[in-house]
Amino acid sequence: MQRLSSFYPSILGANIHYIRQKEPKGLGHAIYCAKSFIGNEPFAVLLGDDIVYAEKPCLKQMIEAYEEYKTTILGVQEVAREDVCKYGIIDGKHIEDRVYKVKGLVEKPSVEDAPSNVAILGRYIINPAIFEILEHTEPGKGGEIQLTDALKELAQREAMYAYNFEGRRYDVGDKQGFIEATIDFAINRKDLREGVLEYLVNVVNRETGNVVENEAAATNEN
Numbered sequence: 109m110q111r112l113s114s115f116y117p118s119i120l121g122a123n124i125h126y127i128r129q130k131e132p133k134g135l136g137h138a139i140y141c142a143k144s145f146i147g148n149e150p151f152a153v154l155l156g157d158d159i160v161y162a163e164k165p166c167l168k169q170m171i172e173a174y175e176e177y178k179t180t181i182l183g184v185q186e187v188a189r190e191d192v193c194k195y196g197i198i199d200g201k202h203i204e205d206r207v208y209k210v211k212g213l214v215e216k217p218s219v220e221d222a223p224s225n226v227a228i229l230g231r232y233i234i235n236p237a238i239f240e241i242l243e244h245t246e247p248g249k250g251g252e253i254q255l256t257d258a259l260k261e262l263a264q265r266e267a268m269y270a271y272n273f274e275g276r277r278y279d280v281g282d283k284q285g286f287i288e289a290t291i292d293f294a295i296n297r298k299d300l301r302e303g304v305l306e307y308l309v310n311v312v313n314r315e316t317g318n319v320v321e322n323e324a325a326a327t328n329e330n
């Protein structure tokens with residue numbers, strides 16, 4: 109979690125604090141554990157199993173939205189209807205390019221109960237008023253104290269927006285997602301691209317018996 113006021117200095121000078129959540133009581137409880145560290149400031153939450161590849165870093169996009177709207181911003185993207193049960197889903201009104209005004213939220217609804225297919229994908233900038241709500245938030249979905257439930261109450265008290273960020277999001281908590289992210293991040297690095305592509309082509313050829321054109325090898329020959 110990151111206080112916004114210390115975001116820019118800390119990425120330059122790495123000023124890292126950590127707080128251990130002693131019991132697995134849910135994301136809302138984990139956030140509440142950081143209350144004394146955050147104090148009375150807006151803060152960013154980045155869930156470690158959601159990785160975003162974007163030209164402009166996702167958090168920067170979110171901070172810009174926060175600077176415009178000066179209130180809680182949820183990082184969202186549309187997901188397939190059948191996947192709504194994996195995410196916090198917003199009930200929102202599309203107000204301008206990439207921005208929704210949030211009216212309500214539901215944690216991991218069934219397809220039938222989902223108010224939309226716009227899902228929170230592990231990025232949030234939250235006003236500190238969330239802490240007094242988390243203090244009394246009862247366990248919800250899965251018996252855990254859900255951040256989504258506390259955000260729903262916050263949205264009833266003050267304005268909240270969702271920002272449809274640009275970029276590809278990977279769920280690295282999922283084995284396939286972890287592998288896809290590793291490959292895509294590797295081939296987007298100049299120092300790794302050639303070797304990794306060559307390896308992938310060899311794997312595909314070996315496993316399928318096909319002969320796939322090897323961009324890396326072609327580049328070498330030229």
Ligand code: G1P
Pocket residue numbers: 135155158194195196197215216227228229230254255256
């Ligand atoms: C958490 C949140 C959920 C959010 C998701 C994003 O769920 O509770 O609202 O959409 O992260 O990845 P988890 O994946 O921890 O079950």
